[in-house]
Amino acid sequence: MRFGVSMEADLLKAFDMLIERKGYTNRSEAIRDLVREKIIETQWQEGKSQTAGAVCLVYDHHVPDLATKLTHIQHEIGKQIISALHVHLDHRNCLEVIVLRGQANRLRQIADQLASTRGVKYGKLMMASTGRDLA
Amino acid sequence: MRFGVSMEADLLKAFDMLIERKGYTNRSEAIRDLVREKIIETQWQEGKSQTAGAVCLVYDHHVPDLATKLTHIQHEIGKQIISALHVHLDHRNCLEVIVLRGQANRLRQIADQLASTRGVKYGKLMMASTGRDLA
Amino acid sequence: MRFGVSMEADLLKAFDMLIERKGYTNRSEAIRDLVREKIIETQWQEGKSQTAGAVCLVYDHHVPDLATKLTHIQHEIGKQIISALHVHLDHRNCLEVIVLRGQANRLRQIADQLASTRGVKYGKLMMASTGRDLA
Amino acid sequence: MRFGVSMEADLLKAFDMLIERKGYTNRSEAIRDLVREKIIETQWQEGKSQTAGAVCLVYDHHVPDLATKLTHIQHEIGKQIISALHVHLDHRNCLEVIVLRGQANRLRQIADQLASTRGVKYGKLMMASTGRDLA
Numbered sequence: 284m285r286f287g288v289s290m291e292a293d294l295l296k297a298f299d300m301l302i303e304r305k306g307y308t309n310r311s312e313a314i315r316d317l318v319r320e321k322i323i324e325t326q327w328q329e330g331k332s333q334t335a336g337a338v339c340l341v342y343d344h345h346v347p348d349l350a351t352k353l354t355h356i357q358h359e360i361g362k363q364i365i366s367a368l369h370v371h372l373d374h375r376n377c378l379e380v381i382v383l384r385g386q387a388n389r390l391r392q393i394a395d396q397l398a399s400t401r402g403v404k405y406g407k408l409m410m411a412s413t414g415r416d417l418a
Numbered sequence: 419m420r421f422g423v424s425m426e427a428d429l430l431k432a433f434d435m436l437i438e439r440k441g442y443t444n445r446s447e448a449i450r451d452l453v454r455e456k457i458i459e460t461q462w463q464e465g466k467s468q469t470a471g472a473v474c475l476v477y478d479h480h481v482p483d484l485a486t487k488l489t490h491i492q493h494e495i496g497k498q499i500i501s502a503l504h505v506h507l508d509h510r511n512c513l514e515v516i517v518l519r520g521q522a523n524r525l526r527q528i529a530d531q532l533a534s535t536r537g538v539k540y541g542k543l544m545m546a547s548t549g550r551d552l553a
Numbered sequence: 554m555r556f557g558v559s560m561e562a563d564l565l566k567a568f569d570m571l572i573e574r575k576g577y578t579n580r581s582e583a584i585r586d587l588v589r590e591k592i593i594e595t596q597w598q599e600g601k602s603q604t605a606g607a608v609c610l611v612y613d614h615h616v617p618d619l620a621t622k623l624t625h626i627q628h629e630i631g632k633q634i635i636s637a638l639h640v641h642l643d644h645r646n647c648l649e650v651i652v653l654r655g656q657a658n659r660l661r662q663i664a665d666q667l668a669s670t671r672g673v674k675y676g677k678l679m680m681a682s683t684g685r686d687l688a
Numbered sequence: 689m690r691f692g693v694s695m696e697a698d699l700l701k702a703f704d705m706l707i708e709r710k711g712y713t714n715r716s717e718a719i720r721d722l723v724r725e726k727i728i729e730t731q732w733q734e735g736k737s738q739t740a741g742a743v744c745l746v747y748d749h750h751v752p753d754l755a756t757k758l759t760h761i762q763h764e765i766g767k768q769i770i771s772a773l774h775v776h777l778d779h780r781n782c783l784e785v786i787v788l789r790g791q792a793n794r795l796r797q798i799a800d801q802l803a804s805t806r807g808v809k810y811g812k813l814m815m816a817s818t819g820r821d822l823a
Contacts, residue, residue: 315426
């Protein structure tokens with residue numbers, strides 16, 4: 284199957300450089316890989332397989348009550364949360380890595396809840412598996 | 419700019435379902451987003467900005483010497499490694515999350531070295547920033 | 554040198570049972586060991602040797618602002634604090650283990666500051682050395 | 689009840705200095721406190737109360753297989769081990785803090801097993817409670 288894609292000249296130029304550096308032979312091949320990766324990631328994160336993962340949060344501890352609120356949320360969540368590692372990056376910023384275990388889709392929800400807490404600058408879930416076996 | 423992309427029927431079908439669920443209006447829009455994301459991620463991980471990150475490793479601790487080898491590597495790396503959190507997932511598998519701080523491209527190298535150690539099943543770097551400000 | 558010690562009958566009885574179980578030949582021997590241990594611990598924790606240690610805190614995260622306050626204190630302390638591991642014990646209680654590195658007497662101070670924060674139920678410093686070489 | 693204690697002159701002198709600094713009014717009072725503390729600690733660590741704790745281990749990662757052996761032991765122990773925080777102190781030495789949950793006497797055994805592993809320089813258990821309520 285073939286279809287057309289429109290893209291700004293600048294973005295296309297940057298994409299072609301990336302393709303060359305990564306050693307793809309053409310744009311279709313690179314795009315198929317990106318699409319496949321995204322589909323696998325999405326299916327996986329909506330599935331019910333048992334897995335482990337880590338959520339990485341960056342936040343400013345001067346935001347009133349934020350550390351307390353994040354602690355509350357983690358206690359309410361309960362058994363899926365194994366432990367959290369806290370590193371004081373600088374005078375303002377904290378990095379918190381929270382290790383989770385449970386159903387993939389539940390871990391996804393927990394990560395979204397933590398990352399969307401007001402004052403969290405950055406939040407990302409890393410699954411401890413690619414789920415590639417599902418593809 | 420417009421160009422054509424070829425894709426297997428199955429993959430295209432799965433992609434169209436994803437597009438619908440994510441609320442994109444057409445394939446070009448979705449592909450531009452995927453490409454943009456990849457470029458940002460790559461530029462960022464090859465740059466020299468100071469950042470923090472976490473590497474997530476899954477490995478089987480029955481592989482002879484693997485835990486010892488991973489510990490050696492971390493000691494040799496030295497100051498970029500802040501600490502590591504180890505969770506015993508089950509009788510065979512360990513999840514180790516290693517928190518790093520340093521230049522983005524150096525963290526990328528360290529993650530690759532750890533993930534490519536023989537016996538490590540899965541390794542992924544999560545940067546504690548999107549680097550989106552670079553884009 | 555000899556001196557007399559007075560002790561309640563109950564405590565003395567419990568002490569004699571402990572002495573027997575630990576295999577001491579008499580009370581003096583057991584008491585000398587307790588005294589020696591305490592002196593070493595105290596000298597060590599008031600000294601300036603470089604060491605590492607861990608502070609173990611138990612607190613109720615429902616105490617308003619406590620998690621936030623403990624995070625602030627750790628950021629202000631700065632470089633002696635390497636990272637903190639947080640475990641959600643139950644619906645109320647948190648266990649936080651904070652890893653420190655620096656001068657023994659400074660680590661002692663930090664541990665006291667953290668443990669005396671209002672709402673902390675229990676706080677204890679464990680030095681990553683006995684300092685026995687000092688004795 | 690009264691009994692006599694014999695002690696080397698040097699140790700007694702150091703003890704008297706400690707007594708003064710800690711504000712005890714006499715030697716009996718200080719010794720009763722030391723004895724009481726030891727009894728509580730011992731009873732507690734031999735009891736079956738549910739508790740949490742942390743074991744602090746210092747070891748040289750150059751000892752062949754040591755990191756691997758410590759990882760094996762932790763996997764075999766299983767559910768009492770929640771997670772472990774690893775800090776690379778210097779080129780030779782590792783500090784590992786292992787968080788445990790379970791019956792006090794079982795945690796005591798686990799700590800002893802880990803600390804007595806050949807190559808571990810220092811190992812200490814810190815209970816996340818004084819167990820003083822038992823006294």
